[in-house]
Amino acid sequence: MHVTALSGGVGGARFLRGLLAHIDRTPELHGSTVTVIGNTGDDITLFGLRVCPDLDTVLYTLGGGANEQQGWGRADDTYAVHGELTALGVPPAWFGLGDKDFGTHVARSLWLGQGFTLSEVTARLAARWGLPERGVTLLPMTDTPVETHVVLDEGEGPHAVHFQEWWVRLRATVPAERFVVVGMDRAAPAPGVLDAIRQADLVLLPPSNPVVSIGIVLGVPGIRDALRGTRAPVVGVSPLVSGRPVRGHADACLAAIGVESTAAAVAALYADFLDGWLVDDADAGSVDLPGVRVSARPLLMTDVEAAADIAGAALDLGRTAAVR
Amino acid sequence: MHVTALSGGVGGARFLRGLLAHIDRTPELHGSTVTVIGNTGDDITLFGLRVCPDLDTVLYTLGGGANEQQGWGRADDTYAVHGELTALGVPPAWFGLGDKDFGTHVARSLWLGQGFTLSEVTARLAARWGLPERGVTLLPMTDTPVETHVVLDEGEGPHAVHFQEWWVRLRATVPAERFVVVGMDRAAPAPGVLDAIRQADLVLLPPSNPVVSIGIVLGVPGIRDALRGTRAPVVGVSPLVSGRPVRGHADACLAAIGVESTAAAVAALYADFLDGWLVDDADAGSVDLPGVRVSARPLLMTDVEAAADIAGAALDLGRTAAVR
Numbered sequence: 081m082h083v084t085a086l087s088g089g090v091g092g093a094r095f096l097r098g099l100l101a102h103i104d105r106t107p108e109l110h111g112s113t114v115t116v117i118g119n120t121g122d123d124i125t126l127f128g129l130r131v132c133p134d135l136d137t138v139l140y141t142l143g144g145g146a147n148e149q150q151g152w153g154r155a156d157d158t159y160a161v162h163g164e165l166t167a168l169g170v171p172p173a174w175f176g177l178g179d180k181d182f183g184t185h186v187a188r189s190l191w192l193g194q195g196f197t198l199s200e201v202t203a204r205l206a207a208r209w210g211l212p213e214r215g216v217t218l219l220p221m222t223d224t225p226v227e228t229h230v231v232l233d234e235g236e237g238p239h240a241v242h243f244q245e246w247w248v249r250l251r252a253t254v255p256a257e258r259f260v261v262v263g264m265d266r267a268a269p270a271p272g273v274l275d276a277i278r279q280a281d282l283v284l285l286p287p288s289n290p291v292v293s294i295g296i297v298l299g300v301p302g303i304r305d306a307l308r309g310t311r312a313p314v315v316g317v318s319p320l321v322s323g324r325p326v327r328g329h330a331d332a333c334l335a336a337i338g339v340e341s342t343a344a345a346v347a348a349l350y351a352d353f354l355d356g357w358l359v360d361d362a363d364a365g366s367v368d369l370p371g372v373r374v375s376a377r378p379l380l381m382t383d384v385e386a387a388a389d390i391a392g393a394a395l396d397l398g399r400t401a402a403v404r
Numbered sequence: 405m406h407v408t409a410l411s412g413g414v415g416g417a418r419f420l421r422g423l424l425a426h427i428d429r430t431p432e433l434h435g436s437t438v439t440v441i442g443n444t445g446d447d448i449t450l451f452g453l454r455v456c457p458d459l460d461t462v463l464y465t466l467g468g469g470a471n472e473q474q475g476w477g478r479a480d481d482t483y484a485v486h487g488e489l490t491a492l493g494v495p496p497a498w499f500g501l502g503d504k505d506f507g508t509h510v511a512r513s514l515w516l517g518q519g520f521t522l523s524e525v526t527a528r529l530a531a532r533w534g535l536p537e538r539g540v541t542l543l544p545m546t547d548t549p550v551e552t553h554v555v556l557d558e559g560e561g562p563h564a565v566h567f568q569e570w571w572v573r574l575r576a577t578v579p580a581e582r583f584v585v586v587g588m589d590r591a592a593p594a595p596g597v598l599d600a601i602r603q604a605d606l607v608l609l610p611p612s613n614p615v616v617s618i619g620i621v622l623g624v625p626g627i628r629d630a631l632r633g634t635r636a637p638v639v640g641v642s643p644l645v646s647g648r649p650v651r652g653h654a655d656a657c658l659a660a661i662g663v664e665s666t667a668a669a670v671a672a673l674y675a676d677f678l679d680g681w682l683v684d685d686a687d688a689g690s691v692d693l694p695g696v697r698v699s700a701r702p703l704l705m706t707d708v709e710a711a712a713d714i715a716g717a718a719l720d721l722g723r724t725a726a727v728r
Contacts (some may be wrong), residue, residue, distance in 0.1 A: 096662055127510050127511070128510065128513050128514035128517050129510070129516050157481060157484070158484055158502035158503065160484070160502075160506075160507065161485060161503050161504070161507045162483070162507075163504070163507070164504045164506075164507020164508060164511070165507050165510060165511055166501075167507075168507065168508070168511045168528065168529065168532050169512065169528070169532070170511050178484075179482065179485050179488075179506075180484050180485070180487070180488045180505045182484075182485050182486065182488075182503075182506065182510075183485045183486075183487070183488020183489050183491075184488060184492070185449070186451050186452065186453070186485060186489060186510075187488070187492045187494050188504075188624070189452050189490055190451050190452035190494065190663050204492065207493075208492050208493070210709055240464050273596035283435065316495065335709055341558050390470060
């Protein structure tokens with residue numbers, strides 16, 4: 081079968097790793113292909129280099145090179161470049177970039193500077209991480225540079241900061257007034273994105289942030305329409321357990337757009353195209369949306385096996401949703 | 405006193421380190437200032453980052469951060485970025501760039517991209533290496549990007565490669581037909597360069613390559629005229645001992661411009677502005693140029709102390725040349 085998934089960073093990447101593990105352990109799924117449509121709203125130019133945090137987290141996690149403790153960045157990385165930049169008085173990034181990670185960003189910036197599109201650059205990076213051999217295609221949601229900015233009001237009138245500054249430096253503690261996606265008005269889906277949704281056997285929404293990850297992908301003109309129009313069932317996995325995000329600050333993001341932090345409220349954000357919704361046992365019975373089949377099970381991705389079980393449950397839900 | 409020196413890479417940097425050591429150990433020279441006019445013809449864009457090998461070698465050597473074994477690059481460096489670029493299939497550079505070194509190039513490229521001139525960028529880098537505190541100002545010869553290319557004929561007609569490719573990858577084994585300095589026609593001396601020559605008490609030519617280091621600096625429109633016109637004595641240190649370069653491939657460079665590899669022939673290249681010429685004992689008596697006072701001593705810079713002695717001898721020669 082062909083699965084297409086939207087994805088943000090750590091949560092999405094770990095779910096996708098579980099999906100691949102589930103495919104590996106399930107003979108009848110062998111030969112399946114997975115297309116991942118990654119959020120690029122977190123993208124940022126740091127030290128003059130283009131950094132794509134969510135795409136990189138997917139690459140590193142699926143490729144076995146991620147730093148498991150922090151979720152993003154490279155395992156066993158060193159920090160010589162960052163140390164030298166600090167010695168030179170270059171203001172530090174809000175998150176530490178390791179030397180191996182710098183290698184990715186130097187290569188990406190080099191290739192973008194040579195005129196390759198972000199799709200082409202991402203395909204090259206995916207090859208380095210062995211994704212094609214595993215049947216995985218990683219597509220950026222768009223080749224147009226877009227950046228999520230956050231409008232804040234810290235008492236001196238509203239001002240905007242890059243999403244990464246709000247998320248990492250401010251740890252989302254300053255309430256967001258709203259999100260502005262710079263560049264989205266002229267963004268088009270990257271080549272292959274709409275076809276991947278239209279031609280999928282199943283579309284999955286991993287437990288990524290519904291506002292600043294999935295929500296940004298859905299904002300690319302044409303993607304939401306494709307989800308509404310696809311014949312494939314669309315199954316989502318709730319990013320909230322008992323109203324709290326498993327990881328990250330989804331609650332702060334939902335508050336900014338005036339949406340309650342519940343599995344039901346998140347499902348409602350997707351109501352126009354959602355066929356199945358997987359929630360945690362803690363939220364069983366809390367979601368009742370017309371046309372949406374709901375299933376409950378433990379949703380904590382404590383390890384790859386647990387993530388594989390969740391992915392398997394999402395596939396099961398897709399199968400039952402398809403035949404309703 | 406104020407000394408102005410032209411400089412290439414390793415040879416120039418080690419001579420300048422000796423000069424500073426000599427100033428430090430000589431009470432009557434305390435308070436002296438040194439302006440270094442660095443060759444930028446070796447500059448190259450690698451991995452999308454702007455690398456200035458000669459300026460960096462001067463910075464690292466004077467700042468105590470150079471890799472003493474190879475002469476250029478940073479001491480105790482690691483190679484994680486380069487390793488990742490290799491894993492990504494990016495063609496390698498002709499010389500290994502360490503991670504700390506990458507920090508320099510990332511910062512330089514960032515600042516150049518922000519619109520700072522190479523002079524301004526170099527001043528920032530010099531501050532990190534403590535040059536101002538030591539009375540040293542490092543100026544690029546020009547803020548205009550220039551690159552020395554080498555015309556080769558390997559049997560299939562002439563073609564040109566970047567100087568670094570000829571020097572490092574080919575180790576100057578393929579005979580150079582000639583050198584072309586791309587961009588030199590529109591280059592102007594960087595701010596302060598001409599004044600540093602005009603207002604110096606002494607101008608020094610370290611034992612840098614006479615063709616691709618000193619020769620390139622002399623090619624910047626205005627610099628040679630300033631050397632001819634300055635009231636300061638101009639003293640050079642021969643880069644050849646018994647006709648052989650102490651380091652590097654000066655002989656191959658001289659052959660390309662049809663000049664004999666001798667201390668006398670190199671001095672003749674500078675005859676229009678040279679007042680003093682320091683040669684090795686092995687070359688004593690071999691140089692006889694009108695208006696040029698010649699002195700002989702050992703010229704091998706075996707350690708900082710030896711380089712300081714050579715620098716001291718160059719200062720002495722400047723004093724006697726000044727009173728002739």
